[in-house]
Amino acid sequence: EAKTASAARRLREVAPDVRVMEIAERLTDANAHDLLAGWDAVVDGTDTFETRYLVADTCAALGTPLVWGSVLRFDAQVSVFWSRPPDGVAPVTLRDLFPAAPPPGSVPSCADAGVLGALCGIAGSMMAVETVKLIAGFGDVLLGRVAVVDALTMRVHDVAFAGTSAAPGTPSTASRPAEPAANPPATDLLGRTLLDVREPAEFAVDALSGAVNVPVSALEQAARTGPGAAAALLLEAGVPDGVPLATYCAAGVRAVRAARALAELDHDVAALTPDDVARMRART
Structure with a gap:
């Protein structure tokens, strides 16, 4: 049974007064x-x-x-x-x-x-x-x-996260608010280890100089297990225990998620906004 037919049948069962229109057609650019x-x-x-x-x-x-x-x-x-x-x-x-x-x-x-x-x-x-x-x-x-x-x-x-006035479909460079702490300017990041929390394929394309890669999905899974598992994951990536961290990604959301998980384990961590990352790229 097609997904459209299955969904329509179930909707009619639970809400018979609702008018359901089935469009059994693959969505394409055309x-x-x-x-x-x-x-x-x-x-x-x-x-x-x-x-x-x-x-x-x-x-x-x-x-x-x-x-x-x-x-x-x-x-x-x-x-x-x-x-x-x-x-x-x-x-x-x-x-x-x-x-x-x-x-x-x-x-x-x-x-x-x-x-x-x-x-x-x-x-x-x-x-x-x-x-x-x-x-x-x-x-x-x-x-x-x-x-x-x-x-x-x-x-x-x-x-x-914030929007942009760019035309629909244009990748955004707008700044997004980040948590859990105020983001320090890029000039204040000396001494922080840069943690790229994107997937390895993204990291391989345009990682910041000196950054280490720990995907946010792996980090959150380790954090749920406990401080020891998270510390072991970071150490495996080359991050010694106790060093201050700065997380970053493409749009800022994964950086915030990673920073929150680390902050709950008492790490000194800040999440970088896309603007922070852009400034750092411009300096290299």
Whole structure:
């Protein structure tokens, strides 16, 4: 049974008064605009980077709000993107959060890494809530914020990020607020070990000089095990215990996640913004 037919059948079972339109057609560059135009909101339930960015860029061009979610292993993320929100609200798109899709093969697939099935239900319910809020016009939607769910500890926190005035589909260089501490200027980073928390394939392309690579997924997994496991992971990467750290990534979100995990283990750590990273690149 096709996914569209399965989803439509289930929707009709639980909400028989809802009008469901099935479109059993593969989304492509050629038809995306026509298929996604005219809707009040789009909810992205796709599972490939190519389709996710196609949906996001098309919604950005149309000015249609997009409710987005992602699940891998024991972690989920949910956010809302809207390139033409009401007056007084800053526009944000997927590319403000993740400027470009990761290189092929750099991120494990759900089939390889696994997904906690119940977590899909949690993320899906959160996306449904955001959709209802958008359509009904109440509450504070996750616009300019990404909710991060850690199923192993059942903690939910959100990370703020900023949009850009660039045209839809253009990678963003906007500065994003970072946690857990105020970000020091790049000139104050002497003595901090640079920790690139991207995937190894991304690190190989454009790592900062002197940085070491520990992916945030591995770091969070180790942190959940305990301080000893995290310290061992860092030591294996060439980071001695107790040295001050500065985390960075492409868009700032993974840097914040890594800094939060390390800060909870009492590490002296700061998360760099994309602007911090750009300044450091300009000096090398």
